[in-house]
Amino acid sequence: MQHHTSSGQQETDGESPHARTLFEAFMDHSPAITYVKDERGRYVYTNRANASRFGMPISGKTDAELFSPELARQHQLQDAKVLEEGQAQEFTETSVEDDGEHTWHTIKFPVRDVEGRRFVGAMSFDVTDRKRIEDELRKTRDQQEGHIRERTQELNQANGSLRQLSARLLGLQDEERRRIARELHDSVGQMLVALGLNLGSIEGEAQGLNPELTRALVEHRALLQDAINEVRIVSYILHPPLLDETGLASAIRWYVEGFEERSDVAVQLDVPANFSRLSQEIETALFRIMQECLTNIVRHSHSKTAGVKVTQTEEQVVFTVRDAGRGIPREKLMRIKQLSGAGVGLRGIKERVRELGGILDIESDDTGTIVTVNLPVSAIEPPITPSQGCPEEKQA
Ligand SMILES: Nc1ncnc2c1ncn2[C@@H]1O[C@H](COP(=O)(O)OP(=O)(O)O)[C@@H](O)[C@H]1O
Numbered sequence: 290m291q292h293h294t295s296s297g298q299q300e301t302d303g304e305s306p307h308a309r310t311l312f313e314a315f316m317d318h319s320p321a322i323t324y325v326k327d328e329r330g331r332y333v334y335t336n337r338a339n340a341s342r343f344g345m346p347i348s349g350k351t352d353a354e355l356f357s358p359e360l361a362r363q364h365q366l367q368d369a370k371v372l373e374e375g376q377a378q379e380f381t382e383t384s385v386e387d388d389g390e391h392t393w394h395t396i397k398f399p400v401r402d403v404e405g406r407r408f409v410g411a412m413s414f415d416v417t418d419r420k421r422i423e424d425e426l427r428k429t430r431d432q433q434e435g436h437i438r439e440r441t442q443e444l445n446q447a448n449g450s451l452r453q454l455s456a457r458l459l460g461l462q463d464e465e466r467r468r469i470a471r472e473l474h475d476s477v478g479q480m481l482v483a484l485g486l487n488l489g490s491i492e493g494e495a496q497g498l499n500p501e502l503t504r505a506l507v508e509h510r511a512l513l514q515d516a517i518n519e520v521r522i523v524s525y526i527l528h529p530p531l532l533d534e535t536g537l538a539s540a541i542r543w544y545v546e547g548f549e550e551r552s553d554v555a556v557q558l559d560v561p562a563n564f565s566r567l568s569q570e571i572e573t574a575l576f577r578i579m580q581e582c583l584t585n586i587v588r589h590s591h592s593k594t595a596g597v598k599v600t601q602t603e604e605q606v607v608f609t610v611r612d613a614g615r616g617i618p619r620e621k622l623m624r625i626k627q628l629s630g631a632g633v634g635l636r637g638i639k640e641r642v643r644e645l646g647g648i649l650d651i652e653s654d655d656t657g658t659i660v661t662v663n664l665p666v667s668a669i670e671p672p673i674t675p676s677q678g679c680p681e682e683k684q685a
């Protein structure tokens with residue numbers, strides 16, 4: 290190969306003494322360490338950077354005389370690999386020197402002289418600073434990741450305890466409603482019945498009363514009847530005794546009937562005749578979900594019709610409430626699905642469903658809304674007919 294020098298002279302590789310000194314100057318000024326070892330691992334050439342590293346001439350020495358046994362062995366293996374594969378290889382290693390630990394990045398490559406003898410040539414770069422910066426960066430990143438992991442864990446824990454709390458609150462609410470319903474029915478209800486009996490005795494003697502008192506008596510009877518009806522309705526809506534006694538299917542039928550009377554929404558009911566009993570938890574949850582959905586239909590949908598449907602297999606129960614109303618606005622629906630903007634009602638539904646390991650789906654557009662709840666069920670008992678009496682109550 291021919292080179293043009295700045296003076297315009299032509300030179301041939303290796304021939305000019307000037308080129309040779311220039312090459313040596315190049316090697317000696319190189320901050321990278323360079324050396325050549327023969328097949329037996331003896332240094333046959335080394336540049337100034339390498340010589341000053343050891344503070345003594347190293348020509349003719351082997352790695353065993355320069356390095357720890359471990360490092361020397363590492364070099365031997367590297368050299369053998371280079372010679373065996375006949376290809377350049379890169380290595381990174383650390384060595385302890387007078388001023389502390391150094392990291393070296395080395396490229397070793399096979400060299401052959403004109404007589405065909407084999408050597409290992411090497412260029413080594415001190416990458417201690419780069420390595421230190423990389424290590425620091427890695428450490429900072431690991432620390433940051435650690436912080437993020439901790440925060441995530443804390444958030445998950447907080448989330449978990451919030452969920453536990455809301456599930457517990459829903460459970461307590463169910464219990465409370467059940468208790469108040471029973472109290473109303475058993476104490477106030479019984480007092481009203483007693484009042485009615487007393488009123489009956491007075492009515493028996495009514496012929497002796499003046500017209501004003503007779504009128505008052507008739508009014509009392511009517512008021513009493515209203516009070517009895519009201520207490521029954523409030524207590525049943527709070528917690529229908531049917532739900533415990535004969536199960537979800539009859540409680541739904543009863544509730545929907547009353548709902549149609551109280552609202553002007555016509556409900557199409559689709560509950561299989563042979564619907565089995567489910568756990569008290571599931572029955573209560575589905576009943577409350579139906580109540581919330583029907584209330585939402587009256588309050589928000591403007592729909593005049595609704596549909597309530599329950600289907601059951603051995604593994605799951607699917608519960609659907611639909612209406613033909615104006616739908617949930619898109620934005621609101623998105624927030625509801627992300628749980629960030631749901632009202633208390635739908636949020637409660639979501640929590641109940643989650644607590645029971647089920648799936649909630651809300652579809653809504655300007656033709657109406659469909660809420661679907663899918664709950665896994667384990668053991669389904671055969672339907673209980675009223676003659677079998679009340680099932681045992683499982684208290685939460
Ligand atoms: N069937 C429905 N039709 C139209 N909009 C509904 C329906 N159900 C719920 N929504 C909308 O979703 C919102 C959230 O409902 P919900 O969580 O039950 O809270 P709330 O009833 O207390 O407002 C309602 O405010 C209403 O805008």
Ligand SMILES: [Mg+2]
Pocket residue numbers: 581584585632633634635
């Ligand atoms: Mg609501």
